[in-house]
Amino acid sequence: MEPRPAEPVLELDGVRKSFGSVTALSDGRLRVMPGSIHALVGENGAGKSTLIKVVSGLHPRDAGTFRFRGQDVHFTSTAEAKDAGIAVIYQEPTLFGDLSVTENIFMGRQPLRWGRRIDTQAMITEAERIFARLGVDLDPRRPAQGLSIADQQIIEIAKAISLDAHLLIMDEPTAALSGVEVQRLFAVARSLRQEGRGVVFISHRFDEVFELCDTITVMRDGAYVDTVDASRTSREELITMMVGREVSELYPKTPVEVGEEVLQVQQLTRAGIFSDISFTVRAGEIVGLAGLVGAGRSEIVRAVFGVDPYDEGAVTMHGRRVQPGRPQAAIRAGMALVPEDRRQQGLVVEASVGRNIAAAIRGQLTRFGLITAAAEHRAAAPWAQKLQVKTGALSMEALTMSGGNQQKVAIAKWLATDPSLLIIDEPTRGIDVGTKAEVHRLLSELAGQGMAILMISSELPEILGMADRVLVVSEGRITGEFSRAEASAEAVMDAATSRHEQLRREGAL
Amino acid sequence: MTVSRSGPGGEEPRVPAPASGSRTASLVAPSRMRSAQRLVHSLLASREVAIVAVILAVVVTATAMNQTFLFSAQGWRDLLLTPSLLMVLAVGSAIVIITRNVDLSVGSVLAITAYMTGRLFIDLPGIPIAAVVVIGVAAGAGLGLINGLLVAFGKVPALVVTLGTMYIYRGIVLTWAGSDRINASDMPGEFLRLGTLQIGSIPLLTLVAVAVLLGAAYYLSSCRGGRQMYAIGSNPEAAVLYGLPVTRRVISAFIASGALAGLAGVMYAARYGTVSAGAGTAWELQAIGAAVIGGVAIFGGSGTVWGAAFGAVLLMTINRTLPIMGVPDFWQRAVVGALIIAAIVLDRWLAARQRRRLEQVREAPE
Numbered sequence: 114m115e116p117r118p119a120e121p122v123l124e125l126d127g128v129r130k131s132f133g134s135v136t137a138l139s140d141g142r143l144r145v146m147p148g149s150i151h152a153l154v155g156e157n158g159a160g161k162s163t164l165i166k167v168v169s170g171l172h173p174r175d176a177g178t179f180r181f182r183g184q185d186v187h188f189t190s191t192a193e194a195k196d197a198g199i200a201v202i203y204q205e206p207t208l209f210g211d212l213s214v215t216e217n218i219f220m221g222r223q224p225l226r227w228g229r230r231i232d233t234q235a236m237i238t239e240a241e242r243i244f245a246r247l248g249v250d251l252d253p254r255r256p257a258q259g260l261s262i263a264d265q266q267i268i269e270i271a272k273a274i275s276l277d278a279h280l281l282i283m284d285e286p287t288a289a290l291s292g293v294e295v296q297r298l299f300a301v302a303r304s305l306r307q308e309g310r311g312v313v314f315i316s317h318r319f320d321e322v323f324e325l326c327d328t329i330t331v332m333r334d335g336a337y338v339d340t341v342d343a344s345r346t347s348r349e350e351l352i353t354m355m356v357g358r359e360v361s362e363l364y365p366k367t368p369v370e371v372g373e374e375v376l377q378v379q380q381l382t383r384a385g386i387f388s389d390i391s392f393t394v395r396a397g398e399i400v401g402l403a404g405l406v407g408a409g410r411s412e413i414v415r416a417v418f419g420v421d422p423y424d425e426g427a428v429t430m431h432g433r434r435v436q437p438g439r440p441q442a443a444i445r446a447g448m449a450l451v452p453e454d455r456r457q458q459g460l461v462v463e464a465s466v467g468r469n470i471a472a473a474i475r476g477q478l479t480r481f482g483l484i485t486a487a488a489e490h491r492a493a494a495p496w497a498q499k500l501q502v503k504t505g506a507l508s509m510e511a512l513t514m515s516g517g518n519q520q521k522v523a524i525a526k527w528l529a530t531d532p533s534l535l536i537i538d539e540p541t542r543g544i545d546v547g548t549k550a551e552v553h554r555l556l557s558e559l560a561g562q563g564m565a566i567l568m569i570s571s572e573l574p575e576i577l578g579m580a581d582r583v584l585v586v587s588e589g590r591i592t593g594e595f596s597r598a599e600a601s602a603e604a605v606m607d608a609a610t611s612r613h614e615q616l617r618r619e620g621a622l
Numbered sequence: 623m624t625v626s627r628s629g630p631g632g633e634e635p636r637v638p639a640p641a642s643g644s645r646t647a648s649l650v651a652p653s654r655m656r657s658a659q660r661l662v663h664s665l666l667a668s669r670e671v672a673i674v675a676v677i678l679a680v681v682v683t684a685t686a687m688n689q690t691f692l693f694s695a696q697g698w699r700d701l702l703l704t705p706s707l708l709m710v711l712a713v714g715s716a717i718v719i720i721t722r723n724v725d726l727s728v729g730s731v732l733a734i735t736a737y738m739t740g741r742l743f744i745d746l747p748g749i750p751i752a753a754v755v756v757i758g759v760a761a762g763a764g765l766g767l768i769n770g771l772l773v774a775f776g777k778v779p780a781l782v783v784t785l786g787t788m789y790i791y792r793g794i795v796l797t798w799a800g801s802d803r804i805n806a807s808d809m810p811g812e813f814l815r816l817g818t819l820q821i822g823s824i825p826l827l828t829l830v831a832v833a834v835l836l837g838a839a840y841y842l843s844s845c846r847g848g849r850q851m852y853a854i855g856s857n858p859e860a861a862v863l864y865g866l867p868v869t870r871r872v873i874s875a876f877i878a879s880g881a882l883a884g885l886a887g888v889m890y891a892a893r894y895g896t897v898s899a900g901a902g903t904a905w906e907l908q909a910i911g912a913a914v915i916g917g918v919a920i921f922g923g924s925g926t927v928w929g930a931a932f933g934a935v936l937l938m939t940i941n942r943t944l945p946i947m948g949v950p951d952f953w954q955r956a957v958v959g960a961l962i963i964a965a966i967v968l969d970r971w972l973a974a975r976q977r978r979r980l981e982q983v984r985e986a987p988e
Contacts, residue, residue: 171863192865207860209853211923220853221866223846230844254660259980 120183122147122280122311123168128177130163137163141177142337143330145280145311150302152322152343153315155332156355156573156606161315164332165282169201170194182279200273204285206265210258215240217257218272243271247301263294270301281305282313287321288407299325317405317610319348331355349603352610356573356602366557366579372396374432375565376448376534378417381426386412387589390426394534394565399556401580402569404609409589410569411453414536418450419443430534449527451520453538453569467493467507470525496525520552528559535559538569553579573602585609669917669925673932677939684943691946699818699825705938706831707886707893709931711909712916713831713838714882716930719913720842721875722855722922723773723780728883728909730791731765732902735887737795740804740897743813751813758888759881765791766880770873788906792899799899806895817892827889831931834882838927851875855922911958912937915965919973937961 121144128141138160145151153161166172167179170188179186181197188194194201208217215237216223223231224239240253249267257268266286273281283302287295302312302325316322322329323343331338331354338354374393381390387409394400402410415421417428419440428435430446443450464472467486470493490507497507511522520540527535540556541549556579560566570576576583583600585593585608593608681701685692692698711728718725735758742754765787772783806814819826842848850871854861861868891897914920915936916929937958944954 169863170865190865191863192867195865201863203863207857207863209856209860209923211856211919212849212852216849216853220864221846221850223849225846229846231846231849256976256980259977 120147121145121180122182123313124178124180125164125168126178128164128167128179129175130167130172131175136335138167138335140336141167141332142340143313144340145313146328147279147311148306148309149327150306150312150314150325152326152329153313153332154317154319154322154329154351154355155338156571159332159355160335161332162284163335165201165284165313165315168194168280168282169199195276198277198279199282200269200276200278200280201282202266202269202273202284202286204288206262206269208257208260208265208268211256213254214251214257214260214268215253217268218243218275222275239275240271243274247271247274249297261294263290263298266290266298267301270298274305278310280311280313282315284315285317286314287316287318295321319351319610322351323348352603352606356606366399366553366581367561369397369561369581371398371581372563375430376417376567377429377432379427379429381413381416381423381428383412383416383421383423387416387586390586390591392584392591392594394567396533396563396565397560398581399560399566399568399579401576401583402567402586403573403576403583403605404571404586406571408586408609410586411538412589413586414450414538414567414569417443418448418536420450444530444532447531447533449530449532449535451523451527451535451537451540453542464511465489465507466497466511466522469493469511469522470496470507470529472526492529493525496529497522518548520548521555524552524555532564534565534567536567536569539571540568541570541572541575573605576600576605577602587611670928670932673916673929673936677932677936680936680939680943684939684946688946691943698823699820700942701939702828703825703893704942705935706825706827707889708905708908708912708934708938709831710834710882710886710889711905712912712930712934713835713927714879715906715909716913716916716918716925716927717838717842717851718780718875718879719910719918719920720855720922720925721851721872722858723872723875724784724910724920725766725769725780725876725879726784726906726910727765727769727788727791728879728886729902729905729907730788730795731762731880731883732887732890732905733795733897733899734765734791734798735759735762735884736890736897736901737799737804737887737899739888739891740808743809744804751810751816754813755885755888759884762884762887763877763881766877766883767873769880770876773876774869774872792903795901796899801899803899804891804897809891809895813892814895817889817895827893830885830889834885835927835931838878842927847871847874852923856924908937909934911962914962914969917965917969919969920966933965 123143123145125141125143128138129136130138130141141160141164143151143153143164153164155161163172167174170191170193173187173189181199186197188197209220212220218240219236224235226232226235237253244251244253244267247267247270249264251264251267257265260268270281281302286298290298299321302314305312314322314326326343328340329343329346329351330340331351333355341350372395374395376394378393379391382388390413392400402414404410412421416423416437419435419438419442422438428437428443430443430448433446435446435448436442440450465486467490471484471489493507511519524535524537535556537556540552553575556566556568568576568579570579577600580600581597583593583595583597583605584591585595585605587609592611593605595604595608681692690697692701711732714728715725738761739754739758742749742757769780769784769787772778772787773780776783816826821829842851850861850866851874853864853866854868854871858868887902890901912933913925913930914933916925916931916933918925918930918933940957940961941954944957949957
């Protein structure tokens with residue numbers, strides 16, 4: 114290999130980015146050398162994606178240094194970053210399905226003939242040349258629609274090559290790939306390194322990081338932690354750097370006598386989404402469902418609640434089988450689900466608080482088929498009071514309330530159905546710290562009153578602080594179960610990133 | 623397939639094949655068809671050819687029932703002349719729809735420029751005809767620009783914006799014209815003659831429509847800007863991530879649609895000789911219908927202006943054929959509606975089949 118030039122292709126220092134009052138990135142640092150593959154790792158919400166979006170020109174930075182090939186740059190659009198030589202491959206490929214593979218590669222930069230006419234033949238020849246070089250056999254004339262994720266990523270890489278990009282950023286490119294496809298992608302990445310380009314590789318799979326990358330930068334809570342040589346670190350060390358923080362007393366869970374079994378899930382399987390999921394939740398118990406974003410946690414609870422179908426397995430409440438695929442049956446059996454995206458799924462934000470709280474029990478409120486606002490308010494008032502929803506009147510629109518209060522209204526709505534099991538997906542996402550504590554106290558109280566709670570959370574401290582038992586989901590399977598005493602940030606993170614590596618070690622892949 | 627390994631890229635390192643033997647397991651091998659074969663294949667499968675076949679069938683049927691439908695000077699001229707205005711509007715609509723937008727204001731724009739054409743001849747006696755055409759097209763382009771700016775910067779769906787401007791523009795012409803109308807006697811004879819002029823048995827207005835069609839087809843199929851319009855309509859979010867000039871292209875599409883409606887307005891004045899404030903009412907729906915019948919996907923990204931133009935010819939020809947066949951008025955409209963629905967159902971079905979086929983090709987073992 115030729116000696117590496119000393120100048121980094123990409124240099125970020127002290128990059129900051131806020132959205133409103135939320136600081137997504139407080140101190141982004143990254144130094145990528147040409148001819149190297151640089152891994153960027155960190156928990157969910159560590160700021161990796163925001164950092165990438167700053168580099169790709171999608172978000173302008175608020176502060177900090179951004180040097181590309183030795184020049185200070187200020188990209189205001191993705192087109193500028195692209196022209197400078199930065200190519201980004203997003204987790205979900207972004208192709209134009211109606212257009213041909215070739216057009217997807219050359220869109221906006223098509224070779225021209227006389228009369229500014231696109232030279233189709235030259236374009237196809239060039240596409241074939243790139244595919245040959247990548248060692249793939251893809252019809253350049255077929256539409257992009259219907260290609261596998263792996264093939265779509267190859268098109269994205271071909272795009273980057275045709276751009277002659279100096280920096281290629283891959284945001285979790287292997288998430289949807291099979292073993293063979295991953296190897297093909299790695300071969301391509303290595304050949305790009307050999308050509309002296311800089312590659313940034315974002316992944317949650319440590320074995321891939323160690324297999325492919327030279328250097329690793331760790332991020333946590335929107336800030337830079339450290340950059341290490343891949344050959345001089347270990348998986349354990351990385352995990353410690355990723356999670357290294359104290360579990361604060363923000364998350365109080367009062368110990369409760371755990372009662373009888375409320376929910377039992379047996380070998381629940383949905384092809385391609387999750388498989389062989391078995392667990393129980395008891396009265397008075399908070400079970401935390403931990404894992405990385407996209408591990409399949411929300412999909413599992415949606416299937417349990419009957420919003421999504423499942424192929425195999427059974428869900429039982431209080432020992433009685435719950436009819437699959439019917440949320441109404443789940444509600445009758447005593448389940449309640451507060452979804453992750455409250456604004457879209459949990460509330461009718463344009464409607465009044467009273468109407469929202471009464472929504473789930475609307476059937477009981479009708480008189481001669483009509484519902485009056487008064488009846489809704491009578492039903493809603495005790496719940497609003499109990500949860501300390503800070504609102505002037507029950508007739509106020511939910512839209513005007515803070516995220517925390519919206520969350521309380523969403524919870525109140527389901528508590529009005531008097532459930533014995535509360536499933537809550539990301540209970541405190543997008544909520545300020547004060548209201549967070551209130552939501553936690555509320556969940557703790559509900560458990561104290563004997564309610565069974567299944568809580569999905571991507572925030573490790575919340576899981577560790579609140580849950581009596583932690584189930585870790587990775588790639589659609591439960592890969593770890595810890596009691597409150599056993600659960601540590603390292604152990605949970607290890608389980609959340611483990612399945613793939615285990616399987617590979619066992620030779621299944 | 624010939625892969626050129628010579629040239630500037632010849633010395634580049636080839637990626638070593640991954641260890642696994644099934645390197646191409648999930649890949650789609652390139653088509654081995656020769657280009658002539660490919661051309662014949664895609665022509666036979668194309669929507670445009672199917673529409674032409676239907677048009678021919680309609681014409682043959684009508685002629686069989688009444689010889690003069692085709693074999694008379696009048697019949698031949700009507701066959702070519704009647705669709706020419708709608709063709710121009712349909713080409714404009716297709717351009718907008720391809721970018722995943724819609725323009726409902728074209729009928730009103732046509733009314734404004736048609737009335738304006740008459741007013742120009744009345745208020746500025748002796749104005750050159752070429753100047754009137756240019757002013758008409760420019761006025762239409764200006765009204766289209768307003769649509770485009772509202773859609774691109776107002777972030778309001780095009781359906782809502784152009785529904786609004788459809789009423790506003792119609793209101794303008796209603797206020798301007800009142801109950802007044804432009805009559806043939808108000809316009810110079812040489813202008814009106816253009817409406818019926820034939821060059822070698824082809825009406826001039828038809829030639830204008832065909833020229834518009836050729837220009838738009840060339841731009842959309844062979845220029846970067848045109849291809850970007852398809853890309854934007856196919857996946858707007860990806861177009862932004864890709865760094866395509868989305869705002870500029872969407873505005874250009876609306877300007878094109880407005881300018882073509884402006885041109886159609888001038889053509890309207892020349893063809894019919896009388897213009898009232900109600901000119902072109904509901905033509906926007908016919909234009910969209912023609913585009914849809916011609917295979918322009920209503921969600922953008924696919925279809926051609928050829929299809930839209932043939933769709934316009936089919937619509938107008940059927941409109942003239944059904945009375946000959948003695949079909950009652952109600953059923954004439956129902957046939958047009960059925961045609962549009964059939965076209966959309968056909969599109970859905972073809973798209974689903976295409977997707978299935980593409981996926982099968984992908985999954986099929988070597």
